[in-house]
Amino acid sequence: MTVSAHSGWLHWLSPFGLLTLSGPYIEDRALPLVALAAAAVVVVVAVSLVAAGRRDARDGLVAPPPGRRPRLRLLTSVETFAVRRVLRPLTGWTIGLGAYYLLIGLTAVSVTGFLRENPALAGAADEAGFAGLGSIAGFVATLFAILALPVAGFATVRIGAFLAAETDGRLTLLSSRPTSRTRLIGAEIAVTGGAAALLVTGAGLLTWAGVTATGGELPVRAALRGAGNVLPIVLLSLGAAVFAAGWAPRWAGLAGGLPATGGFLLLVIAETIGAPGWVRAASPFAHLAPVPLQKADLVASAVMLGTAVALTAGGLAGYQRRDQRS
Numbered sequence: 001m002t003v004s005a006h007s008g009w010l011h012w013l014s015p016f017g018l019l020t021l022s023g024p025y026i027e028d029r030a031l032p033l034v035a036l037a038a039a040a041v042v043v044v045v046a047v048s049l050v051a052a053g054r055r056d057a058r059d060g061l062v063a064p065p066p067g068r069r070p071r072l073r074l075l076t077s078v079e080t081f082a083v084r085r086v087l088r089p090l091t092g093w094t095i096g097l098g099a100y101y102l103l104i105g106l107t108a109v110s111v112t113g114f115l116r117e118n119p120a121l122a123g124a125a126d127e128a129g130f131a132g133l134g135s136i137a138g139f140v141a142t143l144f145a146i147l148a149l150p151v152a153g154f155a156t157v158r159i160g161a162f163l164a165a166e167t168d169g170r171l172t173l174l175s176s177r178p179t180s181r182t183r184l185i186g187a188e189i190a191v192t193g194g195a196a197a198l199l200v201t202g203a204g205l206l207t208w209a210g211v212t213a214t215g216g217e218l219p220v221r222a223a224l225r226g227a228g229n230v231l232p233i234v235l236l237s238l239g240a241a242v243f244a245a246g247w248a249p250r251w252a253g254l255a256g257g258l259p260a261t262g263g264f265l266l267l268v269i270a271e272t273i274g275a276p277g278w279v280r281a282a283s284p285f286a287h288l289a290p291v292p293l294q295k296a297d298l299v300a301s302a303v304m305l306g307t308a309v310a311l312t313a314g315g316l317a318g319y320q321r322r323d324q325r326s
Contacts, residue, residue, distance in 0.1 A: 086192065162245070
């Protein structure tokens with residue numbers, strides 16, 4: 001008797017095995033599906049009964065800790081408190097983005113090699129606007145461009161969290177003390193910008209590490225330049241969110257998403273439908289050079305950074321004048 005015959009009964013112990021035994025579209029056996037449904041009902045009922053016996057009228061499934069020592073680190077100033085508030089979300093975003101760009105680095109050698117061996121696919125990518133995918137520099141440059149989307153989203157979310165603290169009344173005591181409102185939101189802006197730079201730097205370093213680990217050639221400075229190339233768009237989104245925080249706080253999330261997410265969608269749609277050049281030029285991504293495949297467009301970056309500074313200054317002026325929400 002074969003090994004598969006000896007172990008065939010194990011299929012009855014797994015949901016996937018039961019689905020396999022049902023033989024969909026071929027044998028259409030009903031018994032494995034009945035067993036799967038019965039097992040689901042039994043498990044749900046059993047778990048519900050156990051949970052009901054320990055619900056909040058008693059001690060609950062997870063007993064709360066009796067207490068903990070006060071955590072007083074980074075509470076000495078407005079600036080350090082802003083750092084404290086960003087550490088946990090920054091850690092989560094760093095892990096997520098870092099894992100993705102490490103994977104990009106690990107696959108860069110194999111993907112670019114495949115494209116070099118299939119010039120038809122590489123030509124189709126060039127026509128779609130993704131030039132240079134046959135080289136590691138061109139491949140990572142294309143994927144570094146979309147790094148602006150999550151990092152700009154992070155910056156927008158942090159300004160939204162600041163406004164939520166204002167709405168919930170958690171900033172009331174700080175505002176009643178001799179602390180200027182400019183310093184209050186300025187600390188949040190500075191810390192958010194610094195955290196965004198750390199996210200970009202981490203993505204660049206992990207991409208370089210992945211490429212290097214698989215035998216590819218990508219200098220660490222080139223990886224950092226490619227990742228840092230998206231910072232003007234990130235800061236543009238941050239400036240737009242700050243501007244809305246000063247004048248229309250309810251629209252901060254939408255305003256912060258316009259330069260990055262809106263600009264990316266505008267570019268994709270404009271290229272898809274063959275829109276006029278001025279429509280495409282309205283997207284910040286249309287002025288983003290493919291770094292490290294090419295040199296950065298310093299003029300376009302300077303314009304975006306200047307616009308970001310102007311938006312931030314306008315937001316600060318508005319935040320000084322408007323009433324805080326409660």
